Amino acid sequence: GLTQVVAWAILVPAMLLLVNLSLGLQMDPGNLPDAPPELAEIDAELLLAQIAAEVRTFNWWLIVPLFLLYFLGGYFMYASLFAAVGSAMGDDLGEGQSLTIPITIPVILAFYITIAAIQSPNSGLAVWSSMFPLFSPIVMPARLPFDPPWWQVLVSIILLIGTAVALVWLSGRIYRVGILLYGKKVSVWEMGKWMFRR
Known part of the structure; x- marks a missing residue:
């Protein structure tokens, strides 16, 4: 889970750097087309400074633990x-x-x-899907930097944990019956009956 995320975060930039160095794909400004006049006036250093200042305003002490909570809740639910x-x-x-x-x-x-939620974090789609348990592990962490109301985060966490616990219990019941009936053709309807079989 998290190991894979960290591995991708390290390996992708390293591989891009390695490919650029080995193939000599350095960007030559002389080969690039001329930028539109509006873009020529933008100072790249000023833009980077503005982005860095915006990122520093995020409440990382809240975002990181909540991300881990949503990650674990989503992991157990989907697993x-x-x-x-x-x-x-x-x-x-x-x-x-x-x-x-x-x-x-x-x-x-x-x-x-999530793409729509990043563009409009307080839209109805973003709010309701960030509370729906199957979507919340992905959508709510994307909304967290935009400071959603605390009650939305709390409702989302309660629904996610409750759904994860219920699905672990139901999956355990399906697993118990499913292992005994190994080799039999199974349908979704059949799995539904297994959940409540004694």
């Missing part, structure tokens, strides 16, 4: 869903793919909603 599918899958990989599609669609939608 339990994938564990339930994995226990019911059997030998047929095609069957597993068809069962994982409904789990991955909310993740993909959450990334698209």
Whole structure:
């Protein structure tokens, strides 16, 4: 989880630097087209100073712990869903793919909603999707630098943790029955019945 995020954060810039150095892809200003007059007036150092000043205003002591909380809540929630599918899958990989599609669609939608939430963090879409448990681990951390109201963060965390706990419990029940019925063709309807089987 977090190890992979850190690895990507280190490896991507290192690989880009290595490729640039090995292939000699240095940007020659003489080969670039002329910039529009509006852009020529922008001082790059001033722009970087403004961005750095804005980043320093973020409440990092609140954002980082909440990011970790959302990461862990989302991890347990989605891991339990994938564990339930994995226990019911059997030998047929095609069957597993068809069962994982409904789990991955909310993740993909959450990334698209996050783009809209960054552009307009207080829109109805951003507010409600940051409280919806399947979207909140991705959307709410993107809204945190924009200081959402504390009650929205609290409701989002409570719903995420409650959903994660409920899904871990339900996935455990599916796993218990799914392992015993190894090899049987499984449908979503069948998995729903397993949740409440004694």
